[in-house]
Amino acid sequence: MISYEYPLNERIRTLLRLEDLYRKIAHFLRGQAPQDHHTALITLFEVLEVASRADLKVDLVQELERQRQILMGFRNNPEISEQALSGALYEIEQASASLLAMAGKIGQYLRENDWLMGIRSRASIPGGVCQFDLPSYHFWLNRDADHRRRDLEGWLAPMTPIREGLDIVLRLLRASGRGEQQIARCGTYQLTMGGRSAQMLRLQVANSEAVVPEISANKYAINIRFVMPETLARPRLAERDVAFELTFCSL
Structure with missing residues (x-):
């Protein structure tokens, strides 16, 4: 079977786009070739662009809280596994806490990195990241794969709460x-x-x-x-x- 999903509002459309981008990053992050990690970085810039909506974090926190209140209503229900319910509530509470702990604008730390923003700017030009345009980026791409992966994971980590929050919301939505x-x-x-x-x-x-x-x-x-x-x-x-x-x- 092939599944097709069609969002009926802009909020769900944004979450689906971000989910697709995070999955793409995870796939190319596991690779070893410079081209894999180049694609992962360019996709991270796309995440930054999509996630820059000012109300995204607020939307996720509000939706998670709404779902927490709904699940709380199932407490002491003999037809509901107390262990499964507690696990779901814990996951939601942890995701909400991580989102609330995010300070400032989403991805601001990336925007303050002049080297990364230089790559982002050149990447918007067809063929703009050739070695003669960005020799320092060419040097980075030729470093050890584990070194590149650690850098990418470090740049991605502060936005992990967004991925965790949208994963929960979309999982609940699909199961509804x-x-x-x-x-x-x-x-x-x-x-x-x-x-x-x-x-x-x-x-x-x-x-x-x-x-x-x-x-x-x-x-x-x-x-x-x-x-x-x-x-x-x-x-x-x-x-x-x-x-x-x-x-x-x-x-």
């Missing part, structure tokens, strides 16, 4: 819905919301279907078109019935 089997007749599916609220849609489509969903949604209706992947340059509707699973996710 129950998938329902649907059929897109002749490749098209429409649904009136009818007062139903959601923050994110999740679609699961079998690999064998070989179709790609194009989703548009607002508070009134959802429209999904399944197009043929081999015609993405000029999207063509898959003019056949397509089975998929649809989940409404909301915290």
Whole structure:
């Protein structure tokens, strides 16, 4: 199955983008080649750009606190594992404390590093980080892989609370819905919301279907078109019935 997620508000859109960027950093951080660590650093700059929203930290803290209050209501419920509940509450409380401990603007320590900001500025130019443009960066890329990795981990560490907070929020969001089997007749599916609220849609489509969903949604209706992947340059509707699973996710 292939999963597709469609955020229905800007806050969830930002969290999904950050999640994708953090995963990308983690992948390339494990590499050994200079190109791996170059990609990890450029992605860190992207995290800095996306996370610079002034209210991101506040949004995460407020959402974690809301979820903590909800979970507290399950105390002494015989159908809920007290151990699992305590573990979830502890995780939320630790993440909230780490976020609150972050001082100043997110990533300000990176912006104050002239060497890193020089690389960031040159990286926005096609081919701008060649060795003749940034010889000091070329020197860094040719250092021992473990040395580069330690530097990257040090630059990333102060923003770890953001990743931990969004991981919890998105995990709870994804677990909030129950998938329902649907059929897109002749490749098209429409649904009136009818007062139903959601923050994110999740679609699961079998690999064998070989179709790609194009989703548009607002508070009134959802429209999904399944197009043929081999015609993405000029999207063509898959003019056949397509089975998929649809989940409404909301915290």
